C-alpha cells in the first residue's frame with residue numbers, strides 16, 4: 249500500500265521531468281538509520297539520459313520537494329551517493345496508511361487482478377503406514393500455502409491424495425492373512441505392527457515380496473476378497489490420519505487417493521496412445537520425456553511395469569486428467585519432499601506432451617528433510633522414524649515440564665501451544681532447506697519460536713485489556729523511535745505477504761510476524777501504557793497495539809497457528 253503510493257509519487261515526478269518510466273521499484277531500506285524506503289531508478293535513467301546517477305538523483309529529489317503535499321508524505325528525501333534516492337516517511341503518511349489498514353479487511357490487501365483456481369495436493373499420507381515427520385511437513389506447509397492463496401483472494405481446492413493402492417497394502421493384506429487375523433476387527437495397533445514387520449520381511453525375502461506384489465496387482469484389478477480387506481484397512485488407517493489432521497488443524501476439500509485414479513487410467517492410456525507417446529522397453533511401457541536441451545538426463549517415465557502393474561507416475565497422470573476435467577484449475581501445486589522433484593518433472597513433461605495440461609500449470613513445491621541434532625534424518629533413540637503422535641506427546645511433555653506448577657492450562661490451550669511450537673519451527677525455515685528438529689529449542693519462550701510469538705500476543709492483549717480503551721482510531725502523532733519502528737514494520741505487511749505468495753514460502757510470513765513481535769516487545773518494555781496520564785497518547789498506543797495484535801493473529805492463522813487463552 250505504502251510502496252505503491254511512493255512509487256506513484258516518483259512516477260508522477262519523472263513524468264513532470266519528461267523522464268517517463270513504465271514502472272519503478274521502491275524497496276525497503278536496508279539502512280534503517282538513513283531512511284525507510286529506497287529507489288535506485290537513477291542508475292537506469294543515468295544510462296538513458298547520459299548523466300551521472302547522482303545528478304539525476306539530485307534533480308528528482310529537488311523536483312519531489314516542490315510538491316505541495318511533500319511534507320504530508322515525507323519527512324525527508326535525499327539523494328545519497330552514488331545516486332540512491334532515500335526516503336523517510338512523515339508521521340502523517342505512516343498513520344494515515346495504518347488507519348486505512350486498520351479499517352479495511354485484510355489490511356487493505358488488493359484483490360488479485362485475476363481470481364484463479366489453485367488446486368493443492370499435499371498431505372499424501374500412505375494408508376497402513378505410520379505418518380512420520382515428513383508427513384507433518386507436507387501437511388502444514390501445504391495448509392499454510394493454501395491459506396495464503398485463499399487470503400490473497402484466490403479459490404483453492406485441496407486434495408489429500410492418499411497413497412492407498414501401493415505395495416504397502418499388499419504387504420499388510422499378506423501379513424493379516426499370515427497371522428490369521430479377522431479383518432473385521434483389525435485395529436490401528438495391528439497395522440502399526442504389521443506394516444513394519446512385513447516391509448522388513450519383503451526386504452529379506454524376494455519370494456514374499458513377489459507374493460505381496462501379486463496381491464497388490466490383483467487388488468488393483470478388482471479382486472473382491474482383497475477389496476474387502478483393503479476397504480477395512482483404509483477405514484481404520486484413515487480414522488487415525490484424520491485424527492492427526494484434526495490435531496494439526498489441517499483440512500481438505502477432497503479426500504481422494506491413488507485408487508481413485510485407476511478408473512481414469514484407460515482414458516489416460518488412450519490419450520497417450522493416440523499421440524504415439526507409449527513405447528515398449530524391456531517389456532515395460534514408457535514415455536520418453538527427455539529434451540535435447542536437457543543438461544542432466546531425464547529418464548523416461550514408466551507408465552506400466554512389465555507385469556502389467558501401473559505405477560506412481562501413472563496414477564499421478566490419470567489424477568491430472570481427472571482434476572483438469574472436473575475442477576478446471578489454473579494451477580496445480582504439489583507439496584512433497586524435495587526428493588520427488590524428478591518424478592514430478594517427468595509427470596509434468598508427460599502431461600504437456602500428451603496435451604493434458606501445459607507444463608506451466610504445475611509447480612512442485614519441494615521441502616527439505618527434518619534432521620536430528622546429529623544432522624541425520626530425525627530418528628527416535630531406537631533408530632525408528634518417530635510416529636507423529638510421538639512428536640506431539642514429546643512437545644507436550646517438554647511444555648508441561650517447563651511450566652510453573654501453579655499454572656493450569658486447558659487441554660485445548662496446551663494443544664494450541666504444541667501446534668505453535670512445531671509449526672512455527674517448521675514454517676519459519678525456508679521450506680526447501682533441511683532443518684534440525686530440536687524440540688527443546690523450539691519450545692523456548694525466547695528467540696524465534698512459536699511460544700515467543702504467542703507470549704507477545706498475550707502480553708499485548710493484557711496491556712490493552714487493562715486500559716479499558718476500546719477500538720480507538722490511530723491518532724496523528726508518533727511519540728518515539730520504539731513507536732515509529734513498530735508502525736513502520738506494520739506497513740511492511742503487503743511486502744511480506746506478497747513475498748510469501750509469490751515464492752510459495754510461508755517463511756516470509758513467519759519472519760514478518762517475528763519481527764513485529766521483537767519490535768512490539770521493545771515498544772511495551774520502553775513505553776509504559778498503563779501508568780500514562782496523557783489520555784490521547786494512551787489511546788493512540790492502545791490503537792497501535794490493537795492493530796499489531798490483529799496483524800499477529802491473522803499472520804498466525806496463515807501459519808495454521810491458533811492463539812491459546814493463557815500460557
Ligand code: ARG
Nearest residue numbers: 369372373374409411564584
Ligand atoms: N504418498 C506420497 C508419498 O508419501 C505423496 C503423494 C504426493 N502427491 C502426489 N500427487 N504424488 O511420498
